[in-house]
Each structure stands twice: as structure tokens, then as C-alpha cells.
Amino acid sequence: MLAGGLVAGQRVLADSTTDAINELKQQIQELDQKVRILERQKELDTEAADAKAKDTPRITVGSSGLSVGSADSNFVFQLHGQVQVDTRTFFNDRDNHGHSIQGNDTFLLRRARPIFSGTVYRDFDFMFVPDFAGSSPQIFDAYLNYRYAPWLQVRAGKFKTPVGLEQLQADQYTFFNERSLATDLVPNRDIGFQLWGDVGSGRLSYAAGVFNGVADGRNSGNSDFEDHREFAGRIFLQPFKTTSLTALQNLGFGVGGSWGNTFSNATGLPSAFLTDGQQQLFAYTNGVVASGEHWRLSPQGYYYYGPFGLLGEYVISNQKVAKGSSSATLNNTAWQIAAGWVLTGEDATYAGVTPRHPFDPRSNQWGAVQVVARYAELNIDNNTFPTYANPATSASGAEAWAVGLNWYLNKSIRVNASYSRTTFDGNINPKAATVVRQPEEVVFTRVQLAF
Amino acid sequence: MKTFLKFFSLLIAALLMNSAYAKDITLLNVSYDPTRELYREVNTAFAREWKAKTGDTVSIQQSHGGSGKQARSVIDGLEADVVTLALAYDIDAIAEKGKLIAPDWQKRLPDNSTPYTSTIVFLVRKGNPKGIKDWDDLIKPGVKVVTPNPKTSGGARWNYLAAWGYALKKNNNDQAKAKDFVTRLFRNVPILESGARGATTTFVQRGIGDVLIAWENETLLSLKESGADKFELITPSVSILAEPPVAWVDKIAKRHGTEEVAKAYLNFLYSPEGQEIAAKNFYRPRAQAVAQKYADKFPKLALFTVDEVFGGWQKAQKTHFDNDGIFDQIQADNR
Numbered sequence: 001m002l003a004g005g006l007v008a009g010q011r012v013l014a015d016s017t018t019d020a021i022n023e024l025k026q027q028i029q030e031l032d033q034k035v036r037i038l039e040r041q042k043e044l045d046t047e048a049a050d051a052k053a054k055d056t057p058r059i060t061v062g063s064s065g066l067s068v069g070s071a072d073s074n075f076v077f078q079l080h081g082q083v084q085v086d087t088r089t090f091f092n093d094r095d096n097h098g099h100s101i102q103g104n105d106t107f108l109l110r111r112a113r114p115i116f117s118g119t120v121y122r123d124f125d126f127m128f129v130p131d132f133a134g135s136s137p138q139i140f141d142a143y144l145n146y147r148y149a150p151w152l153q154v155r156a157g158k159f160k161t162p163v164g165l166e167q168l169q170a171d172q173y174t175f176f177n178e179r180s181l182a183t184d185l186v187p188n189r190d191i192g193f194q195l196w197g198d199v200g201s202g203r204l205s206y207a208a209g210v211f212n213g214v215a216d217g218r219n220s221g222n223s224d225f226e227d228h229r230e231f232a233g234r235i236f237l238q239p240f241k242t243t244s245l246t247a248l249q250n251l252g253f254g255v256g257g258s259w260g261n262t263f264s265n266a267t268g269l270p271s272a273f274l275t276d277g278q279q280q281l282f283a284y285t286n287g288v289v290a291s292g293e294h295w296r297l298s299p300q301g302y303y304y305y306g307p308f309g310l311l312g313e314y315v316i317s318n319q320k321v322a323k324g325s326s327s328a329t330l331n332n333t334a335w336q337i338a339a340g341w342v343l344t345g346e347d348a349t350y351a352g353v354t355p356r357h358p359f360d361p362r363s364n365q366w367g368a369v370q371v372v373a374r375y376a377e378l379n380i381d382n383n384t385f386p387t388y389a390n391p392a393t394s395a396s397g398a399e400a401w402a403v404g405l406n407w408y409l410n411k412s413i414r415v416n417a418s419y420s421r422t423t424f425d426g427n428i429n430p431k432a433a434t435v436v437r438q439p440e441e442v443v444f445t446r447v448q449l450a451f
Numbered sequence: 452m453k454t455f456l457k458f459f460s461l462l463i464a465a466l467l468m469n470s471a472y473a474k475d476i477t478l479l480n481v482s483y484d485p486t487r488e489l490y491r492e493v494n495t496a497f498a499r500e501w502k503a504k505t506g507d508t509v510s511i512q513q514s515h516g517g518s519g520k521q522a523r524s525v526i527d528g529l530e531a532d533v534v535t536l537a538l539a540y541d542i543d544a545i546a547e548k549g550k551l552i553a554p555d556w557q558k559r560l561p562d563n564s565t566p567y568t569s570t571i572v573f574l575v576r577k578g579n580p581k582g583i584k585d586w587d588d589l590i591k592p593g594v595k596v597v598t599p600n601p602k603t604s605g606g607a608r609w610n611y612l613a614a615w616g617y618a619l620k621k622n623n624n625d626q627a628k629a630k631d632f633v634t635r636l637f638r639n640v641p642i643l644e645s646g647a648r649g650a651t652t653t654f655v656q657r658g659i660g661d662v663l664i665a666w667e668n669e670t671l672l673s674l675k676e677s678g679a680d681k682f683e684l685i686t687p688s689v690s691i692l693a694e695p696p697v698a699w700v701d702k703i704a705k706r707h708g709t710e711e712v713a714k715a716y717l718n719f720l721y722s723p724e725g726q727e728i729a730a731k732n733f734y735r736p737r738a739q740a741v742a743q744k745y746a747d748k749f750p751k752l753a754l755f756t757v758d759e760v761f762g763g764w765q766k767a768q769k770t771h772f773d774n775d776g777i778f779d780q781i782q783a784d785n786r
Contacts, residue, residue: 044642047645
């Protein structure tokens with residue numbers, strides 16, 4: 001009986017132990033499920049967060065402005081800006097009465113441009129640049145660009161005509177406040193269509209377009225008043241750009257040019273050629289009109305290596321003009337060579353200087369400093385005088401040299417000062433002429449914000 | 452002039468000769484989650500047939516994901532020559548929102564453009580430890596159900612509607628009771644995967660859950676690949692006739708110059724060989740002869756269609772799956 005009781009007791013004990021083990025097993029299984037579910041839920045949450053991040057529009061603000069873009073970068077809107085506050089101070093300038101020329105020493109808002117650019121539907125880029133610095137707002141750039149590939153792009157609208165090297169350089173990166181005498185002979189912005197591209201990662205750049213046609217050194221209005229168009233093109237080579245020859249990587253050379261027929265004074269001839277100080281050194285006399293073929297040719301090149309930068313171009317502008325029954329083909333030429341050296345050692349480039357140590361006096365950082373120098377000449381065709389221009393008041397040539405100091409506080413802010421001296425050629429009558437009766441000497445300063 | 456004519460004639464002859472050469476054609480088939488294996492086999496067979504027929508080499512690329520997400524991708528610019536999705540609503544969306552497919556697309560191919568069908572069944576672990584036999588067992592406390600998210604997965608919408616249709620039949624078409632049933636079912640769903648294949652992986656490989664609600668073809672494939680010693684297929688008493696449709700994407704195929712081959716590709720699915728491949732990959736074939744040949748593979752059960760119970764996909768989508776629809780309400784109730 002006792003044995004039976006013991007056996008029964010052992011069975012009860014065994015049963016309760018088995019039940020406990022089964023219960024524990026079940027608890028472990030449930031806990032295992034919970035852990036697995038939590039782990040997977042965490043993975044799903046991470047996947048969802050990653051997916052959401054991929055779909056979230058990207059907003060960036062920095063030295064390159066404000067950029068808002070869709071997650072896939074197919075739609076991007078960028079806001080940039082450029083403000084240039086200049087001073088010009090002229091020395092030894094006397095008018096034909098012996099008085100100091102009035103009105104040319106000035107504080108000047110040279111450029112004040114909000115720059116809107118971006119991309120829509122991945123391959124279509126746009127740019128819109130108004131300028132509020134003049135007496136009235138003007139549209140400088142307004143174009144749409146289709147990018148099939150870097151080597152095949154089409155641009156339509158108002159933009160820089162592909163001829164002059166310094167003209168094509170962005171305003172904020174030029175060595176001096178004002179472009180050289182060579183730029184007097186190349187077109188500025190014009191309205192038209194252009195096929196262009198960078199082949200071989202920029203080893204070859206090409207551009208070919210058809211435009212309304214503008215006079216030397218002039219910007220286009222928003223429409224044209226004559227039927228003839230102008231063709232312009234440019235080829236620029238940087239053959240060593242992608243090689244390991246670092247000393248030659250930023251050697252670039254090429255040629256730009258244009259050809260067209262112009263028969264209108266409204267758009268065909270420049271109102272004036274300007275000095276470095278933006279004063280008139282030459283003007284056609286009343287009644288002179290563009291009267292046919294006009295072509296330009298501009299071999300050009302630059303070389304940048306380390307802190308050293310060198311840029312040069314030569315321009316021929318050949319144009320048929322008429323006055324009454326007289327006509328002539330005038331061949332004007334200009335050239336310039338400019339060089340810079342970054343004293344603080346940063347690399348000089350066609351796209352400016354980026355300080356290694358942006359201005360921060362508290363950290364004893366002072367930005368980058370560059371010295372620059374330039375020499376330029378402009379030669380007006382001798383046949384221009386006296387029928388088409390007044391030799392007493394217009395120079396037949398000019399030679400300008402300039403030196404300057406550029407202080408790059410950071411990527412966006414630059415302060416610079418320069419001195420320029422321009423001498424004039426020709427049979428100028430000091431009693432009739434104002435600007436060109438003596439050499440122009442001018443000191444420029446600029447405070448520039450560009451982002 | 453003679454020289455020019457000679458040159459011109461040679462040029463034309465060269466162009467004609469060039470056009471007579473065999474072409475290399477690429478198609479993109481944008482499909483839903485579990486069709487990877489099916490279309491891998493279909494693509495090989497079709498390419499072989501097309502090569503024999505025309506001499507052209509056709510290469511078919513596949514893209515897979517949740518059906519709703521795939522449709523969205525096509526609308527957003529994924530250049531699909533053909534779409535083979537989980538449900539007609541997703542192709543309707545491409546036709547309506549993307550304007551890429553003719554509105555009457557479903558009438559262009561036989562059987563409402565669904566060359567094969569499937570249904571919704573259960574996969575449970577070997578031995579069926581939770582004793583699951585029918586839909587009612589899925590709402591019992593403690594049963595963990597794996598099904599994907601109906602907002603992103605076509606398969607999940609079929610699962611949801613199958614459960615809803617069962618509850619309606621059981622409760623004399625009482626919509627409130629059906630909603631309560633499905634609410635309780637989703638209360639037992641611990642995580643929502645975005646696609647049917649993800650849900651299968653979660654159940655089969657990660658060992659999560661007691662029962663997977665899935666396409667019949669997906670469960671049969673899991674049994675084949677993982678072995679019958681690990682899982683069991685449970686056929687409920689009632690389920691839904693799932694009709695995954697196919698269509699060529701008119702605008703894209705036209706732009707790619709692939710319209711002819713895209714149509715031929717989809718028609719191939721209806722051919723005896725295409726139907727055989729579908730059956731071998733556990734899709735129910737439409738062709739009677741093939742269906743009879745593979746009859747023992749597919750359990751018999753009562754099937755209802757979306758049109759019969761829900762008035763079509765447009766209505767079902769709007770009522771149940773659109774934002775603030777019944778599924779959103781169910782999820783809110785279960786939080």
C-alpha cells in the first residue's frame with residue numbers, strides 16, 4: 001500500500017514536472033516569437049525610414065546658395081545671388097576747360113542679381129538672372145537647357161554668346177572689376193539657340209549657335225528689329241585635363257568666332273568702346289550704320305597651375321559700315337594678357353579661388369590674397385577716321401595696364417582694389433575731347449557677395 | 452549625277468539589308484512579388500519560340516515588388532513594356548493616372564486578360580500545432596497570422612477580401628459582422644510586410660507566426676522548396692478566385708518599338724506551352740486540357756470572385772483600401 005502510494009506520488013510529481021516543463025517550453029516559444037517579431041519589426045521600421053528618406057525632398061543651404069530638390073534629383077530649384085558694391089576714383093582728369101571731370105568718381109552698385117536656376121524632369125535645366133543694379137531692372141540670362149548627355153546639350157534663350165574668353169568667365173571670378181579692352185570687341189549676351197557640350201570629361205568643349213546678333217561689347221534687348229541672324233561658335237581644348245600631368249591639367253586654348261550680316265544701327269554698331277573706367281574712348285559719328293558682313297575671330301587660352309593663373313585672348317572684329325553713300329570694311333583688333341598669383345598658396349582657377357582658411361579672425365584665419373596684373377590694347381581701323389568717327393574726340397587706339405589685390409575672405413565674399421592706367425592714340429584735340437585728352441587713371445575697389 | 456545615283460542606290464540597299472538583319476530586342480516585364488520563378492521559365496521559353504519564329508533575339512528583364520508599388524513605379528516613369536500585376540485595379544491605375552495603357556486593356560486578351568488564376572490558402576507549420584482548418588481559426592486568441600500590408604501588396608488585398616468574403620457568406624452578408632471578423636483577424640497579425648514574398652520569407656525563413664495567408668502558388672512553391680516535413684498546406688472551405696491580369700503598356704512599347712513582341716509575349720502565356728509553365732509553377736491554368744492534366748495539384752474549394760461579392764475592383768479598392776477606407780479604420784481600431 002505504501003509502495004502503491006509512493007508510485008502514485010511519483011506519478012503525480014512526474015506529471016506536475018512534465019506540465020511545468022511544457023509550460024516553460026510554451027513560455028520560451030512565446031518569448032522566442034516575441035523576440036523574432038520585435039527584430040523583424042525593427043528591420044521593417046528601418047526599411048520604412050530608409051524608404052522615406054529616399055522620398056524626402058533635399059534642402060541644402062551653403063556657400064553655393066539654397067537648393068531644394070526632389071529625392072531623385074529630377075527636380076531641383078536653386079537660389080543664388082550676386083551683389084557688387086564698387087568705388088571708382090579718377091585722378092588727373094580734366095575736361096577741355098581744365099576742370100576736373102564731374103560725375104565719374106562714384107560709389108556704385110555694379111551688380112545686384114538674384115540668380116534662379118534649377119532642373120526639371122531630370123534633363124532640363126533653366127536659369128533666370130535679372131539685374132537690379134542699373135537705372136531699371138534688366139534680364140541678363142533667361143534660358144532653358146536640354147541635357148541629353150554632357151557632350152550633347154541644347155540651349156535656348158538669352159545667354160552669353162560663345163566668343164570671348166574673359167566674357168564667358170563668370171563675373172565674380174574675373175581678375176579685375178571691369179573686363180579688358182579686348183572684351184569691347186566681342187558680343188555679350190544674345191538671344192538664340194545653341195548646341196554645345198563637353199566631350200571627354202571637358203577635354204574638348206564646343207558650342208555653335210544662331211543668335212539675333214549684337215554689336216561689339218553689347219547686350220541684346222529682348223527682341224530684334226532686323227531679319228538677319230548671326231552665327232557664333234567656339235572650340236576650346238584642355239588636352240591634359242584628365243591626365244596625370246598636373247602641371248598641364250589646367251592648360252586650355254581654343255578659338256571663338258562669329259559671322260553674320262547686319263544692316264541696322266539699332267543693333268549693328270556699338271554705341272561706344274569703353275575704358276577700364278567705363279568711360280567712352282570711341283564712338284561712331286551720327287549717321288554711321290552697320291551695312292553688311294560682320295565677323296569676329298578670337299584665339300584664346302589660359303593656364304592655371306597652383307597659385308599661378310594666366311589668361312589671354314586676341315580679338316579681330318571685321319565689320320562693314322556705311323555713312324550716306326560712303327562705305328568701308330573696318331578691321332578693329334584688341335588683345336589682353338592677365339596674370340595672377342595667390343600669395344597664400346591656394347590654387348588659382350578659371351572659376352576663382354577658394355580660401356584654404358576662410359576669414360575668421362578669432363581663429364587667426366584670414367582668407368586668401370591674390371595679386372593680379374593686366375595689359376590690354378585696342379586698335380581702331382585707320383579707315384574709320386574721319387568719315388565714320390571724329391578723330392578729335394575719339395581715340396584710334398588705347399593701351400591699358402592695371403594691377404590689383406584681391407582678398408577672398410571666403411568662397412562667397414571678396415574684397416578687392418586695383419589701379420588702372422589707360423593711354424590713348426590718335427589725333428585727339430585736347431580742346432574738343434574730354435575723356436581721351438589725357439591718360440585715364442583710376443582706382444577701383446569692390447566688395448562682392450556671390451553665393 | 453550618275454555617281455550620286457549610284458551612291459544613293461547603294462545607300463538604300465545597305466539600309467534595306469540592315470533592316471533584314473536579325474534584331475536584338477529587350478522587354479521589361481514589371482510584375483508583382485511571387486512571379487519570379489514563373490516568368491524566369493516563361494521568358495526562356497518565349498525567347499526560344501520568338502527566335503525560331505523571327506530570328507530575333509529577345510531578352511526579357513524582370514522587375515518584382517508589391518503590386519501597388521510596381522504600378523506606382525510605372526506611372527512615375529519605370530519603362531515597362533508589359534505589366535503582369537496581382538490585380539486589375541493596379542493596371543487600371545496605370546491606364547487612368549499614367550495614361551500609358553488603353554482604357555479597354557482588359558478586353559484585349561482572353562479571360563479578362565488573366566491567363567492564369569490562383570486562390571488564397573493557408574500555410575501552417577508541420578503538425579498544425581494551432582489546429583487551423585478554416586478562416587474562423589485565424590481569429591482565435593493566441594494565433595499569430597502572417598499576411599502582407601494591403602496598402603502596398605496586391606496579394607494582401609486578395610487575402611483581405613478572401614477573409615471578408617468568407618465572413619459575409621457565414622453571416623448572411625452582414626457587413627458589420629464581416630468587418631468585425633476582419634478586424635479580429637488583423638488583431639492577430641503582429642507585423643505587416645510590404646509584399647507577398649516578404650511575408651513568405653518572414654513565415655518560412657524567420658519562423659515568425661503560426662499561419663501564413665498566401666497565394667496558393669506561393670504556398671505550393673514553399674512546400675516544394677522547404678519540404679513537406681516543415682509545413683502543411685491548409686485549404687479553407689471558401690476562398691477567392693484570384694485573377695492576376697497582364698497588359699502591354701501601349702505608350703512605352705510603342706516608343707521602344709516593342710509593341711509586336713510585347714503582344715506576342717503575353718499571348719504566349721495562353722499557349723499550351725505557356726499554360727503548362729503556369730501550372731508547373733502552381734498557377735491554375737485557364738486552358739481546360741492543361742487544367743485537367745494538373746487537376747490533382749490544385750485542391751477543390753468553393754471560390755467567389757471580386758465582381759460577385761464586392762462589385763469589382765474599383766469599388767473594392769475605394770471601400771476598403773483607399774485612404775480612410777475600411778482597412779485604415781480596422782488598423783486604427785487595433786492600435
